Amino acid sequence: MKVYCDNCDNQFEFKIHKKKVAEGIFEYYTECPECKKQYHSYYENKKIKKIIDKNREISKTVKGYDTLEESAKILKKFQDNKKQIEAEQKKIQKELDEIEKK
Numbered sequence: 001m002k003v004y005c006d007n008c009d010n011q012f013e014f015k016i017h018k019k020k021v022a023e024g025i026f027e028y029y030t031e032c033p034e035c036k037k038q039y040h041s042y043y044e045n046k047k048i049k050k051i052i053d054k055n056r057e058i059s060k061t062v063k064g065y066d067t068l069e070e071s072a073k074i075l076k077k078f079q080d081n082k083k084q085i086e087a088e089q090k091k092i093q094k095e096l097d098e099i100e101k102k
Contacts, residue, residue, distance in 0.1 A: 022099060025095070048088050
């Protein structure tokens with residue numbers, strides 16, 4: 001997938017990178033190869049990885065559900081997991097902000 005850099009207007013192939021930003025915390029981002037501007041995607045720690053892995057397992061079972069009620073239950077699980085990930089992302093950002101202040 002091609003994307004555009006809003007800094008230098010370069011078009012480049014989207015490629016995800018991973019770097020350690022603190023003990024047990026990784027940042028996933030893409031970077032313009034021309035100007036090196038980084039675009040943050042998300043943070044990951046053990047808790048978020050566990051939730052993402054749960055979602056992968058849930059998604060493997062989705063094909064077997066035929067009824068609207070069953071599908072609604074699966075959607076609810078994904079939504080609950082998304083809320084947990086968003087809360088953990090905010091917590092990580094706050095921790096990183098505190099580290100930068102020091």
